[in-house]
Amino acid sequence: MKIYIAPVPRPIKTEGLVILVDILRATSTITSALAHEAILVKPVDTIEEALLFKEQGYLLMGERNGLPPEGFDLGNSPREVRSVKGHKVVISTTNGTRALSFIQRAKVVIAACFLNLSAVVTFAKRFEEVFILCAGSEGEVALEDFFFAGKLAQNFPGFQALNDTALIAYDYARHIENIEKNLWQAHHAKALKALGLGDDVSLCARVDLYPIIPILTNDGFVPLRGHSE
Ligand code: MLT
Numbered sequence: 001m002k003i004y005i006a007p008v009p010r011p012i013k014t015e016g017l018v019i020l021v022d023i024l025r026a027t028s029t030i031t032s033a034l035a036h037e038a039i040l041v042k043p044v045d046t047i048e049e050a051l052l053f054k055e056q057g058y059l060l061m062g063e064r065n066g067l068p069p070e071g072f073d074l075g076n077s078p079r080e081v082r083s084v085k086g087h088k089v090v091i092s093t094t095n096g097t098r099a100l101s102f103i104q105r106a107k108v109v110i111a112a113c114f115l116n117l118s119a120v121v122t123f124a125k126r127f128e129e130v131f132i133l134c135a136g137s138e139g140e141v142a143l144e145d146f147f148f149a150g151k152l153a154q155n156f157p158g159f160q161a162l163n164d165t166a167l168i169a170y171d172y173a174r175h176i177e178n179i180e181k182n183l184w185q186a187h188h189a190k191a192l193k194a195l196g197l198g199d200d201v202s203l204c205a206r207v208d209l210y211p212i213i214p215i216l217t218n219d220g221f222v223p224l225r226g227h228s229e
Contacts, residue, residue: 003160004131023204030111031115043090095142
């Protein structure tokens with residue numbers, strides 16, 4: 001499989017698969033919300049845009065500076081998803097949802113995190129070319145996204161790097177066994193802890209808790225469940 005890793009958002013055109021990664025916390029939260037039976041999770045760029053959906057009965061999730069914006073129902077937390085069952089959800093976050101606007105063309109777009117790692121690997125194996133789009137942090141590389149991208153790459157058969165970032169991430173991830181310990185080194189993990197949201201970091205480090213794949217449609221992310229080879 002040919003793998004390209006964008007360590008920060010950049011314009012993407014591919015006939016293959018794009019995998020969005022924002023471990024802390026957007027893709028972990030999107031995956032968790034769908035696992036807890038949200039009908040769909042619609043990513044939007046701005047708070048103003050999100051608020052318009054409130055009138056249509058959507059639940060609003062998201063963050064700015066780590067905390068829920070005024071008028072939102074829930075934060076961007078994978079621990080806050082119990083109430084989403086049976087609801088349509090709108091999500092707006094600082095980096096994760098915005099990264100999607102860089103995708104100019106793709107056959108399929110999915111969201112990935114440690115929580116659905118094996119399901120994503122199984123699904124992705126049918127594509128020859130895979131772009132891993134890391135959300136990063138305001139234009140900077142985020143350790144947790146880069147690390148996860150390397151872990152994903154390691155799980156793909158016949159790994160071939162399409163850029164040097166893919167080679168470096170692959171090599172970096174190879175030497176790390178303890179996922180949670182690694183996440184705690186990340187700048188954003190420390191920032192979340194300072195906000196009293198450290199439990200989110202521990203949850204985002206768990207592997208294969210939810211065997212579902214959020215797949216992007218015109219309405220937002222919807223779940224593909226129980227995906228097999
Ligand atoms: C983001 O999109 O920047 C993040 O998911 C931020 C966060 O949840 O704290």
